[in-house]
Amino acid sequence: MSVGDGWVKAWPQPMGLTDVEVHALLRAAGALSHGLAARNYAIVQLVLQAGLRVGEVEGIASVAR
Numbered sequence: 001m002s003v004g005d006g007w008v009k010a011w012p013q014p015m016g017l018t019d020v021e022v023h024a025l026l027r028a029a030g031a032l033s034h035g036l037a038a039r040n041y042a043i044v045q046l047v048l049q050a051g052l053r054v055g056e057v058e059g060i061a062s063v064a065r
Contacts, residue, residue: 014053022048 017025025048030041047057 017048 025044026041029044030037032040052060
């Protein structure tokens with residue numbers, strides 16, 4: 001939140017994914033044919049169920065390298 005001259009400005013709420021977007025993302029992760037489909041599906045499911053934001057996932061990925 002930003003404070004200036006006694007007024008508090010609320011930042012807009014982030015938009016979540018729709019059910020259609022969630023299902024499309026899971027289908028795409030599980031449809032890969034190179035043997036990593038189950039792993040990718042599980043990772044996407046974990047991210048979605050935990051409610052992780054893009055920056056949090058990016059932070060995990062950078063630590064794992």
